[in-house]
Amino acid sequence: MxxxxxxxxxxxxxxxxxxxxxxxxxxxxxxxxxxxxxxxxxxxxxxxxxxxxxxxxxxxxxxxxxxxxxxxxxxxxxxxxxxxxxxxxxxxxDVDGFHPLNVGNLALRSRKPLFVSCAAKACLELLFQSGIDLMGKHVTIIGRSKVVGLPTSLLLQRHHATVSVIHAFTENPEEITRGSDIVISAAGVANLVRGSWLKQGAVVIDVGTNPVEDPASDFGYRLTGDVCFEEAVNVASAITPVPGGVGPVTIAMLLANTLDSAKRVYGLSD
Amino acid sequence: MxxxxxxxxxxxxxxxxxxxxxxxxxxxxxxxxxxxxxxxxxxxxxxxxxxxxxxxxxxxxxxxxxxxxxxxxxxxxxxxxxxxxxxxxxxxxDVDGFHPLNVGNLALRSRKPLFVSCAAKACLELLFQSGIDLMGKHVTIIGRSKVVGLPTSLLLQRHHATVSVIHAFTENPEEITRGSDIVISAAGVANLVRGSWLKQGAVVIDVGTNPVEDPASDFGYRLTGDVCFEEAVNVASAITPVPGGVGPVTIAMLLANTLDSAKRVYGLSD
Known part of the structure; x- marks a missing residue:
């Protein structure tokens, strides 16, 4: 630029x-x-x-x-x-997209927010890049934070996905995830999502980054996702790892939001 | 007042x-x-x-x-x-609660919108009045309009329900409704929800008001809901009729929103 x-x-x-x-x-x-x-x-x-x-x-x-x-x-x-x-x-x-007016304009499909949460955009980008069709697909999101769960649920609905949001109070969460084509987990609980929670061939995006003790690591801990990768990888048709999955794409989306904002200021928008 | x-x-x-x-x-x-x-x-x-x-x-x-x-x-x-x-x-x-800032503040659980959609409030009011607990319960909303589906899904999440939103593109909608404790229909399609779409004992709120031809009526048509009442009534533990169910409560919520607004202006808020 x-x-x-x-x-x-x-x-x-x-x-x-x-x-x-x-x-x-x-x-x-x-x-x-x-x-x-x-x-x-x-x-x-x-x-x-x-x-x-x-x-x-x-x-x-x-x-x-x-x-x-x-x-x-x-x-x-x-x-x-x-x-x-x-x-x-x-x-x-507001490149994080947390302002209530940006959230409201994201929720209202006929309107256009200035910015959308970077993590939500990262999840969608990963799905698009993998050629996964969203229209009508049942996506379950685990967690309902303003950073990930909420904006991802709203963004997916703009792309005509069928969205369920589950959380700590949900009774039988695994019943809902097992009926889903795509599972996006942002609960912040290490190894919450077991292989048995998934339908054969489901697509899994793991947004969790949970520190777990690891004496073998330089820092005494390592980061792990919400999904029990070893189990899920045998059931899922596609799955993101932690670290290295959603995280770097989220940073890329932050940079993209910043670039879009600058382009708007300088009258270079698409 | x-x-x-x-x-x-x-x-x-x-x-x-x-x-x-x-x-x-x-x-x-x-x-x-x-x-x-x-x-x-x-x-x-x-x-x-x-x-x-x-x-x-x-x-x-x-x-x-x-x-x-x-x-x-x-x-x-x-x-x-x-x-x-x-x-x-x-x-x-904005007593209808359609302003994006009100919608955003509804979506963000830590914030408080000035107004919430009257139809959404009516659905919740009916559930509360019937003593139905929402926490963790699986609620499926059929339809995602800004008038009913969207705000109802956001308001239910504030009350810790587990919410799925289905719509015209959803594959196998009846599979999702059959797994739900509560079904709220605002699709605008007469008799869309059959008895076979419901779990035994489910609670059903019918927000649909669809005109169907009826030569016996004075106007040549009558209003009917989204739910096939005759079938659903045998399966559901509670169900709202159309007309006479959600409609009058929605009007009451509009009056309540207007009263709240006046109380705010005159410094009489609770």
């Missing part, structure tokens, strides 16, 4: 505290920017900073014309009001 | 064209207002009026401090841009 249009897209990330997992996610995002020529700006604030300091950081990025996407790495420290801080992000820089 | 607080809530309805069904829905709404002491205002515009004239009507009601709820009776004539007209309704008078 720099060469073609003389502009560089910019992504700003606000990181509060020193959670190892958040730091590593932010590192991946910054690295992703570098690889594709997006400028990245990082505001790091200490765990004990005030809500207002976080909002100030966000506001500065909102006003910076070289920034086209602003995101606050979640989760925030418990003493902070997540909603208030996310509300501070400009609607037109 | 008039006696207790010296204020009268006001509901404004914009009706375009001369569809018999729309006219009769509007009549019910106006009659409902009269019964509970809500002031109703009606703007009737001819079928061939312009979009701008409809928007002007809406704008006048937006600015009228005696009006606390504004709704445009749908469907609009085909030459009109429904989205543009609905966008004109003030967020804080």
């Amino acid at each position: 720099k060469n073609a249009a003389g502009h560089v897209p910019g992504l700003a990330v606000v990181l509060v505290g020193d959670r190892k997992d958040s730091q590593s996610y932010v590192r991946f995002k910054v690295k992703g920017c570098e690889e594709v020529g997006i400028k990245s700006l990082l505001a790091e604030l200490p765990r004990n900073c005030t809500e207002d300091e976080v909002v100030d950081s966000v506001s500065r990025f909102n006003e910076d014309p070289s920034v086209h996407g602003v995101l606050v790495q979640l989760p925030l420290p418990q003493h902070m009001d997540e909603e208030k801080i996310l509300n501070a992000i400009s609607l037109d820089k | 008039k006696n207790a607080a010296g204020h009268v809530p006001g509901l404004a309805v914009v009706l375009v064209g001369d569809r018999k069904d729309s006219q009769s829905y509007v009549r019910f709404k106006v009659k409902g207002c009269e019964e509970v002491g809500i002031k109703s205002l009606l703007a009737e515009l001819p079928r061939n009026c312009t979009e701008d004239e409809v928007v002007d009507s809406v704008s006048r009601f937006n600015e009228d401090p005696s009006v606390h709820g504004v709704l445009v009776q749908l469907p609009l004539p085909q030459h009109m841009d429904e989205e543009k007209i609905l966008n004109a309704i003030s967020l804080d008078k």
Whole structure:
């Protein structure tokens, strides 16, 4: 874009505290920017900073014309009001797609959100790239977070899938997954989805990244998905691994959202 | 409210064209207002009026401090841009709950919409009044309109139900309904849901109102639901009739939304 249009897209990330997992996610995002020529700006604030300091950081990025996407790495420290801080992000820089107006416009099929959650877009991208038809297919989503479950369920419905959303309170979740053509798990529970939960030939997307203890690993733990891969791989017709499955595609979608935002600003939209 | 607080809530309805069904829905709404002491205002515009004239009507009601709820009776004539007209309704008078910000805030469980779709609230009210527990229960919604299917699916999820949404493209819809504890039909297809689609003891809410020819009726037609009542009544543990089921409760929810809006304006909210 720099060469073609003389502009560089910019992504700003606000990181509060020193959670190892958040730091590593932010590192991946910054690295992703570098690889594709997006400028990245990082505001790091200490765990004990005030809500207002976080909002100030966000506001500065909102006003910076070289920034086209602003995101606050979640989760925030418990003493902070997540909603208030996310509300501070400009609607037109909301590259995570968490703003209620973006969510509402995603839910209403006749409307068009400015941004859609990166994880939701990543799930769809993986399905499209694998040539999997969604129209009328029964997709079960495990988990209903605003980051993954909710936006993925809404995006799939725009593509005419039949969507079931199951969660911690669901009675007999495996009965519903066993009736599904596609299972997308974002529950945050290691090895929740067993082979017996799946229909023969089902497509499985594992969005879970759960740390499990592993003395053999350099860090003392490793990341594992929601799906018991060894069992599921014998039943599924296609399955994403953890790590290395949805994660990198989610970063790519974040970069794509940032690029789209910059193109909108510079009048280069498709 | 008039006696207790010296204020009268006001509901404004914009009706375009001369569809018999729309006219009769509007009549019910106006009659409902009269019964509970809500002031109703009606703007009737001819079928061939312009979009701008409809928007002007809406704008006048937006600015009228005696009006606390504004709704445009749908469907609009085909030459009109429904989205543009609905966008004109003030967020804080959107008693139908169709504004994308209200929909987004309904979808995001940690947030609170100003208004929720009256039909969705009616379905939940009927379930609550019948003492039916929602937590973890599998509810299948047939149809995904912004008026019923979508908001009902989102509202049920706030109450921790497990929700599946099926529609015209769904393969084997009856397989999914047969696995459900509660079936809510808003497809607009007479007698779509047969007894064989239901699990023994399922709860059935029929939101369909489909005109079917009936020479014996005064009007030459009568309204029938989406559910084949004669079959379903033998299988279901509870079922709503059409007419007389969800319809009147939906009107009650519209009046409740209007009252809530007025209470907000006058600082009388709970």
